Amino acid sequence: MTARDENGAAVAPGGATPYWPTPLAARIYASIGGLFVYVRAMAVFLVIWHLVSLWIGNPILLPSPIAAAEALVDLTRQGEVFSNVVASLTRLGTSFALAILLGVPLGFAMGLSRNVFAMVDPLIELLRPISGIAWIPLGMFILGVGEALPTAIMFYGAFFPIVINTVVGVRSVNPGLVQAARVLGVGRAHIVRHVIWPAALPNILVGARLGAGAGWMAMVAAELIGAPSGLGFAVEWYRELLMTPSVLAFVFLIGLLGYLFDRLLRWLQRVLTPWAQTQGGAL
Amino acid sequence: MEALDQAAPKIRLDGISKEYIVPRTGQRTLAIADVSLDIVQGEFLCIVGPSGCGKSTILNMIAGLAEPSAGTVAMDGAPIRAPGSERGVVFQDYALFPWKTVRENIEFGPRFRSDARLGAAERDKLVRHYIDLVSLTGAEHKYPHELSGGMRQRCAFARALANEPEVLLMDEPFAALDAQTRLILQEELLRIWGEDLPRAERKTVIFITHGIDEAVFLADRVAVMSNHPGRIKTVMDIDLPRPRRESLRATSEFQTLADEIWQLIRREAYEATIDRR
Numbered sequence: 001m002t003a004r005d006e007n008g009a010a011v012a013p014g015g016a017t018p019y020w021p022t023p024l025a026a027r028i029y030a031s032i033g034g035l036f037v038y039v040r041a042m043a044v045f046l047v048i049w050h051l052v053s054l055w056i057g058n059p060i061l062l063p064s065p066i067a068a069a070e071a072l073v074d075l076t077r078q079g080e081v082f083s084n085v086v087a088s089l090t091r092l093g094t095s096f097a098l099a100i101l102l103g104v105p106l107g108f109a110m111g112l113s114r115n116v117f118a119m120v121d122p123l124i125e126l127l128r129p130i131s132g133i134a135w136i137p138l139g140m141f142i143l144g145v146g147e148a149l150p151t152a153i154m155f156y157g158a159f160f161p162i163v164i165n166t167v168v169g170v171r172s173v174n175p176g177l178v179q180a181a182r183v184l185g186v187g188r189a190h191i192v193r194h195v196i197w198p199a200a201l202p203n204i205l206v207g208a209r210l211g212a213g214a215g216w217m218a219m220v221a222a223e224l225i226g227a228p229s230g231l232g233f234a235v236e237w238y239r240e241l242l243m244t245p246s247v248l249a250f251v252f253l254i255g256l257l258g259y260l261f262d263r264l265l266r267w268l269q270r271v272l273t274p275w276a277q278t279q280g281g282a283l
Numbered sequence: 284m285e286a287l288d289q290a291a292p293k294i295r296l297d298g299i300s301k302e303y304i305v306p307r308t309g310q311r312t313l314a315i316a317d318v319s320l321d322i323v324q325g326e327f328l329c330i331v332g333p334s335g336c337g338k339s340t341i342l343n344m345i346a347g348l349a350e351p352s353a354g355t356v357a358m359d360g361a362p363i364r365a366p367g368s369e370r371g372v373v374f375q376d377y378a379l380f381p382w383k384t385v386r387e388n389i390e391f392g393p394r395f396r397s398d399a400r401l402g403a404a405e406r407d408k409l410v411r412h413y414i415d416l417v418s419l420t421g422a423e424h425k426y427p428h429e430l431s432g433g434m435r436q437r438c439a440f441a442r443a444l445a446n447e448p449e450v451l452l453m454d455e456p457f458a459a460l461d462a463q464t465r466l467i468l469q470e471e472l473l474r475i476w477g478e479d480l481p482r483a484e485r486k487t488v489i490f491i492t493h494g495i496d497e498a499v500f501l502a503d504r505v506a507v508m509s510n511h512p513g514r515i516k517t518v519m520d521i522d523l524p525r526p527r528r529e530s531l532r533a534t535s536e537f538q539t540l541a542d543e544i545w546q547l548i549r550r551e552a553y554e555a556t557i558d559r560r
Binding site (some may be wrong): 174176177179180181182184185186190194195198199203246265273274275 | 346347349366367368370371372373376378379380381382391392395396397399426427428438442443446479
């Protein structure tokens, strides 16, 4: 082949690049532009919030964003934020890891074997529509207030999206690729490892993202009543003390951390499955 | 031609039929009826026919991916029941593994097939050889989505070759390419196949196409199929000299052969295109 660029990307011969804007400068400008759009949207929201809080005039019902920010700074300084963040993230980590460790193999077995699918799927379809929150009262009976209850409820939320997307991933493997491996004389074990697993991986990661989101949402509900620590617990604690700015500070943290965890998983998707162009998902 | 008929067949299709049962209505459809054909060692056989005549089904049966409803498919006298590394396949859509680079795709068979016990060094040499053979040197570490159609095709071809099969099955491998690339790859295919080698050292190739020119240019024999149900109408010898070059297409012998085949499938090709059933 000649030295032509198969990717269609502009690679000028001799490495001649235009002087301005240099790639780095262009990137900086692009990110400043993106930041501006982001800040503008946030500013509009904050101004409206502030005006509404002035109009209501009751800091217990709705404090101003300034009061909430001050509360966040205070709580950070006292270190109270960190202990609760660590408690919640530990639970997320434990329950998410458990959901992956159990959900992915189960999804694989269901995707590969019709018998396993026929046995397990009816149960899953029955349990899936039940929100994890519905199990909290029963969970308090069985597990009591502590680490086990929120972890279990978060696991419940994360488990089903992971199983179902794994099944979808395994089932939607292009049969042509499996045939291509078979005609090369490759055995079943290698086909599962080197064809089905990578082909299903994009869907599995979509399931992981959905599962992490569902787990994180279930966490707040579980910690509100079933835990002695964590972000949800803090929200409830400061509500009882009528310290609404602190309540809002923790609510903000819940959103921020959930968003950051999703960004982490999205980054993993890009790193682990660079060949997957689109990221669709079931559920 | 070196005595095609005397040799024992490499692949023998003996009275094969394929019947489909439409799931909803239970209606039986005969896709292929009573096809018998012998393919000898080192032969390049093309199968042409109108779309839907069961060409690909026949190829899948030889590959071991499908079973005939009646009759037998055998290789070297032993019936074919499952896919095996002695029969390599190049698929129409290439079926490259998108998560593997060109190199890893080509290495796939030699590395993972059940009976493969090549050392890493030997495997490396083998893979390098086939990368060079199909002129993909320099693109080894690209992923399939970064390649042009022609490069993907050559990668799929190298993947099949690197597994060192005795028989190469090709299912309309050039169908998705533009006309110029197709012409170039046809000549490349003949070069890689080894036109100037003695017949015993060549691979046996079964090549499905709907391009009549392509079939005449490549093949030792062309099997012409008819539709509804799929049968072999005629097997034509293509007595054109090898090695074959681009200039061959302009000769009157070439044109005559191509026209003969076209006359054979013309009526059915029309029916298949204009009113199906």
